[in-house]
Structures are given as structure tokens and as C-alpha cells.
Amino acid sequence: MRLARYLGHRILLAIPVVLGIVVLNFFLIHLAPGDAASVLAGESGAASPEYLEQLRQKFGLDQPLGTQFLVYLTNMLHLNLGYSFRNDSPVTDLILDRLWPTGLLMLTAFGAALVAGTLLGLIAATRRNSWRDSVISLVSLVAYATPGFWLGLMMIVVFAIHLGWLPTSGFDTVGADTEGWDQVWDVARHLVMPAIALSLFYLAVYARVMRASVLEQVGMDYVTTARAKGQTETRIMTGHVLRNALLPVVTMAGVQAGNLIGGSIVVETVFGWPGIGTLAFNALQSRDLNLLLGIFFVSACLVVLVNLAVDLIYTALDPRMEL
Amino acid sequence: MGAGLARFARNRMALFGAAILLGLLLLVLATPALFPGDPFRLVGPALQPPGGRFLLGTDTLGRDVAAQIAYGARTSLLIGVGATLGAILFGVIVGGLAGYYRGAVEIVLMRVTEFFQTIPAFVLAILIVAILSPSVTSEIIAIAAVSWPGIARLVRGEFAALGGREFILACTGLGASDARIIFRHMLPNCTAPIIAVGSLLIGTAILIEAGLAFLGLGDPNVMSWGLIISAGRAVLRSAWWICTFPGIAILLTVLAINLVGDGLNEALNPRLRER
Numbered sequence: 001m002r003l004a005r006y007l008g009h010r011i012l013l014a015i016p017v018v019l020g021i022v023v024l025n026f027f028l029i030h031l032a033p034g035d036a037a038s039v040l041a042g043e044s045g046a047a048s049p050e051y052l053e054q055l056r057q058k059f060g061l062d063q064p065l066g067t068q069f070l071v072y073l074t075n076m077l078h079l080n081l082g083y084s085f086r087n088d089s090p091v092t093d094l095i096l097d098r099l100w101p102t103g104l105l106m107l108t109a110f111g112a113a114l115v116a117g118t119l120l121g122l123i124a125a126t127r128r129n130s131w132r133d134s135v136i137s138l139v140s141l142v143a144y145a146t147p148g149f150w151l152g153l154m155m156i157v158v159f160a161i162h163l164g165w166l167p168t169s170g171f172d173t174v175g176a177d178t179e180g181w182d183q184v185w186d187v188a189r190h191l192v193m194p195a196i197a198l199s200l201f202y203l204a205v206y207a208r209v210m211r212a213s214v215l216e217q218v219g220m221d222y223v224t225t226a227r228a229k230g231q232t233e234t235r236i237m238t239g240h241v242l243r244n245a246l247l248p249v250v251t252m253a254g255v256q257a258g259n260l261i262g263g264s265i266v267v268e269t270v271f272g273w274p275g276i277g278t279l280a281f282n283a284l285q286s287r288d289l290n291l292l293l294g295i296f297f298v299s300a301c302l303v304v305l306v307n308l309a310v311d312l313i314y315t316a317l318d319p320r321m322e323l
Numbered sequence: 324m325g326a327g328l329a330r331f332a333r334n335r336m337a338l339f340g341a342a343i344l345l346g347l348l349l350l351v352l353a354t355p356a357l358f359p360g361d362p363f364r365l366v367g368p369a370l371q372p373p374g375g376r377f378l379l380g381t382d383t384l385g386r387d388v389a390a391q392i393a394y395g396a397r398t399s400l401l402i403g404v405g406a407t408l409g410a411i412l413f414g415v416i417v418g419g420l421a422g423y424y425r426g427a428v429e430i431v432l433m434r435v436t437e438f439f440q441t442i443p444a445f446v447l448a449i450l451i452v453a454i455l456s457p458s459v460t461s462e463i464i465a466i467a468a469v470s471w472p473g474i475a476r477l478v479r480g481e482f483a484a485l486g487g488r489e490f491i492l493a494c495t496g497l498g499a500s501d502a503r504i505i506f507r508h509m510l511p512n513c514t515a516p517i518i519a520v521g522s523l524l525i526g527t528a529i530l531i532e533a534g535l536a537f538l539g540l541g542d543p544n545v546m547s548w549g550l551i552i553s554a555g556r557a558v559l560r561s562a563w564w565i566c567t568f569p570g571i572a573i574l575l576t577v578l579a580i581n582l583v584g585d586g587l588n589e590a591l592n593p594r595l596r597e598r
Contacts, residue, residue, distance in 0.1 A: 020438045032454045145526065145577035147533050150552060150570035157563050262445025266534050284453060284538060296450055300442045307441060
């Protein structure tokens with residue numbers, strides 16, 4: 001019951017954020033110099049007059065600004081994101097079609113970064129100032145400074161071109177027509193490099209946060225008490241420290257959700273991964289701004305959802321949080 | 324501040340980063356002498372591997388990769404520093420207003436700040452550059468527009484803490500104007516943490532710029548590291564060096580900036596020092 005009320009409260013708080021995203025989108029359209037319709041059409045002058053007229057109507061561009069906003073808001077709330085003439089398909093359908101590959105890539109990268117980062121941070125903190133700690137710190141520093149798309153290209157050179165271990169690009173082998181576990185294996189082989197390229201930066205983030213967080217926790221009184229009671233170090237770590245130390249990592253994971261989407265745009269482009277990122281890149285190439293705005297709207301809404309989930313995980317981890 | 328710099332000088336990693344940055348700065352200054360002429364100019368046969376007449380090889384059109392990287396350094400630093408300054412300016416205004424006036428102003432401004440922290444920053448940057456059309460200026464605007472929230476939150480915290488201090492109360496009692504208190508007394512008291520956090524932003528800004536240029540949103544007439552990588556991508560199979568070297572340049576530069584930034588943070592950020 002309390003959970004339901006809490007959930008309702010959080011959802012209420014998410015509404016202004018979604019509204020904010022709509023306002024920002026609307027503002028961006030009008031940031032463009034010149035006729036908004038031809039900017040949205042993207043081919044500056046080359047678009048057919050019919051398409052321009054349709055855009056004007058769709059977005060109410062011939063109406064006063066206030067009416068325009070209301071029209072825009074109604075469209076957005078109905079997930080009616082307009083039509084992409086380049087792809088000859090409604091923007092919403094285009095994005096929904098690509099949701100699964102992008103979701104798979106992001107969840108894999110995120111899961112790998114979270115598990116590996118937390119573990120590395122834990123090792124670094126418990127073996128503070130050892131060679132392990134130094135190596136982990138060095139690797140995080142380098143990973144922190146490496147552009148994901150460049151890492152992806154370098155992995156292609158080494159693992160796909162020179163060693164031939166993994167496929168260079170795509171979601172699965174074209175024309176292979178595999179089924180069952182063979183198909184899973186095929187997709188997994190294609191997934192390895194993009195997932196690593198996307199996750200390395202976040203792995204470094206979580207390792208750093210986790211290390212600092214564990215070090216902060218082991219200095220607390222409750223750890224001394226546990227030790228005085230004669231508990232083993234392993235039990236203190238798993239039973240007491242870990243749960244508390246994970247809280248900042250979970251917070252960080254929520255903060256980074258938006259960045260993960262941005263990262264997947266460049267990484268998907270490198271590996272020809274058929275997700276929202278590649279869709280965004282193609283939209284950029286043809287200056288299909290309406291499609292880009294739609295992608296921004298959907299990805300921002302997804303981030304709001306992720307943050308809702310993070311809030312719930314947080315309350316599960318920390319009973320002190322008021323429901 | 325003086326004591327902070329002494330602390331910085333004892334940090335070996337930070338000094339290592341500072342040395343790399345100094346080298347980079349010297350390279351930028353020496354570029355016109357080392358590589359005279361336009362970096363877009365064709366200077367030799369196409370796709371020469373590194374180590375021959377051209378230290379880092381040539382690209383698909385026969386342009387010198389080393390010259391491109393040297394000119395790209397200037398672009399990266401210019402955009403990194405420019406965007407960071409923009410972010411600091413905007414962040415100080417938003418955070419300062421929120422922290423000084425508190426109340427409703429603070430609630431509204433901080434909600435907006437949180438909003439900008441939540442939404443996908445890179446996607447927003449892409450949109451802004453695409454709408455304004457690619458150029459150095461629009462890249463700076465876009466990166467600044469997604470980088471300011473951290474500064475705003477920092478400044479709000481500092482201003483809120485300073486607001487209750489006696490010397491500020493004394494100023495108010497003496498009838499000093501809001502502007503005088505803010506610019507003369509409060510802002511100088513939080514320059515150190517702003518510098519510390521801002522220095523780390525430069526690295527992030529350079530990474531975002533590289534990503535934008537890689538996606539084709541860089542200024543096509545200005546040489547940049549992301550542009551070289553995106554041009555070399557098509558011949559990755561036969562000419563690995565075109566993509567490899569600019570990436571190493573990005574990595575080293577951002578690494579150096581982060582090392583210096585971490586050092587400055589430890590030395591200048593009072594909140595971190597207390598731990």
C-alpha cells in the first residue's frame with residue numbers, strides 16, 4: 001500500500017520532467033534560423049511543397065506560438081512524433097522497431113559495467129595501496145579518457161581484421177538463417193565488441209565510485225563493532241559493508257543512464273548495430289531533424305523511466321529511505 | 324590558494340598530467356613552424372604507412388596525418404576551453420542566483436538544473452549542432468549547454484554556505500548592494516572549487532567534441548581529431564594509422580587534463596580535503 005503511494009508520488013514528480021522535455025523540444029525547433037518547416041524537412045529547399053505544408057499543419061506552424069505549443073504538446077502526449085519522409089514511415093514506428101537491438105546492447109553494456117566495475121572497486125578498496133589497487137586505478141583512469149568510438153575501431157582492427165575472432169559489424173550474420181541457440185550464439189558474437197566499447201567508460205566510473213564508497217564505509221563505527229564481535233572479514237564485507245557501499249553506485253547508475261544512450265549512438269555507428277543510434281546517425285546524414293527530435297524525446301522519456309526504477313531499487317537497498 | 328598549489332606540486336600524477344599538457348601547448352604554439360601551410364593540403368602519395376617520409380603516414384588523399392593531428396590539437400583545446408568557460412559562466416549565474424536568493428528562486432532553478440542533468444546530454448548536443456548547422460561556434464554552444472549543471476550545483480552549495488557567514492551578514496548590515504556582495508565578496512570565495520571542477524569539464528568537453536566531429540557534426544573546414552578519425556574509418560582495413568593516432572592524441576590529452584583536474588580538486592576543493 002505504502003509502496004503504491006510512493007510509486008504514485010514518484011510518477012507525479014516525473015510528469016513535469018516529461019513536460020520539460022516537450023518544452024525543450026519545442027524550443028529547439030524554434031532555435032533554428034529561418035522557416036521551421038524547411039528546417040524540420042531537412043533538405044533546405046529541396047523538400048516538396050506538400051511535405052512542407054504537411055509539416056506546418058502537423059506542428060501548427062502557421063498558428064500563433066501558444067497554439068503551436070498546444071498542438072505540439074497534444075501530438076507528443078499521443079506519441080505522435082510526425083512522419084519521416086526519408087524513411088517513408090512514421091517516426092514512432094521507426095524508433096519502436098529499433099528499440100530491441102539498442103535495449104539489448106545498452107542492458108548488456110550496463111550490466112557488464114556494473115558487475116565488473118563494482119567488483120574491481122571492491123578489490124581495489126580491500127587491497128588498498130597494493131599493486132592490484134594501482135593497476136585498477138590506472139586502468140580506470142585510461143578508460144575514463146578513451147573515446148568509445150575509437151576503442152570500437154581499434155577493437156575491429158585487432159579482433160576482427162587481424163585475428164578474425166569476431167565479426168566486424170551488424171546484429172547477426174546476414175543470410176545465415178540460424179535458429180534457437182545457434183542464433184543466440186550468433187547475436188552474442190556480434191554483441192561482444194560493441195558492448196565492451198560502450199561499457200568500458202562506465203566500468204571505470206563504477207570502479208572509482210565503489211572504491212571510494214567502500215573505503216568510506218569501512219571507517220564507520222558499525223564495522224568496528226562487527227569486528228569486535230568477532231565476525232570474519234568476509235562476513236563483514238558481504239553482510240554489512242557491501243549493501244551500504246552499493247548505494248552511491250546505484251545513484252551513479254541512474255545519473256549515467258542518459259549518457260549511456262548518447263554513448264550508444266557513436267558505438268552503434270561504428271559497429272553498424274541496427275539500433276536507435278544508427279537510426280540517429282542516418283537521420284543526421286540526411287538532416288532529418290524531425291526524426292532526431294523524436295529520438296531525443298523517446299530517449300529522454302526512457303531516462304525518466306530508468307530513474308524511476310533506480311528510486312525503487314534504492315528504497316529496496318536502504319530501508320531508511322522514506323516510502 | 325597558495326597552500327593549495329603547494330599541495331598540487333606534491334602530487335606526482337598531477338605533475339605528470341601537467342607535463343603532458345605543457346607539451347601539448349608547446350606543440351600547438353609550434354604547429355605553424357613545424358607544419359607550415361594548410362593541414363588540408365595534399366603533400367604526398369595517399370595512404371603512406373607511418374615511419375617513412377611522413378612520421379605518422381598520410382591519409383586517403385595524401386595529407387600528412389601528423390600535421391592534421393597538430394592542427395587538430397588547437398581545435399580540441401579551443402573548443403574544450405571555450406565550452407568550459409561558457410558552462411562556468413552560465414553555471415555561476417544559475418547557481419549563484421539560486422544560492423543567494425534561496426526560496427522559490429532556488430527551487431525552480433535547481434529543478435531546471437536537475438532536469439538538464441537527467442536528459443541525455445550527448446543527444447541534446449547533437450540536436451543543437453544539427454539545428455544551428457555545424458561550426459566551431461555551434462559546437463561550443465552545444466557542449467556548454469550540456470555541461471553547466473555540475474557548476475550550478477557547486478556554486479549554489481558554496482553560496483548557500485557563505486550566505487550565513489558573519490562577514491556576509493556584516494556586509495548586508497552595512498547596506499552593501501546584492502551585486503556588490505555577490506561579485507566582491509562571495510564569488511572570490513568560491514573560485515578555487517570552480518577552477519577545480521571546471522578543469523575536469525575541459526576533458527569531458529574534448530571527448531564530446533570528438534564524438535560530434537566523428538558523427539560529421541564538426542566544422543568541415545577546421546581540422547579536428549574526430550574529423551580525422553571519421554575520415555579514416557572507411558579505410559580502417561588497409562590504413563589503421565589514420566584512425567589510431569588521433570585517438571591516442573585524444574586519450575593522452577583527456578588523461579592529462581583529468582590528472583591535473585584530480586590534483587586541483589584534491590588541492591583546492593575544501594569539501595574533498597576534509598575527508
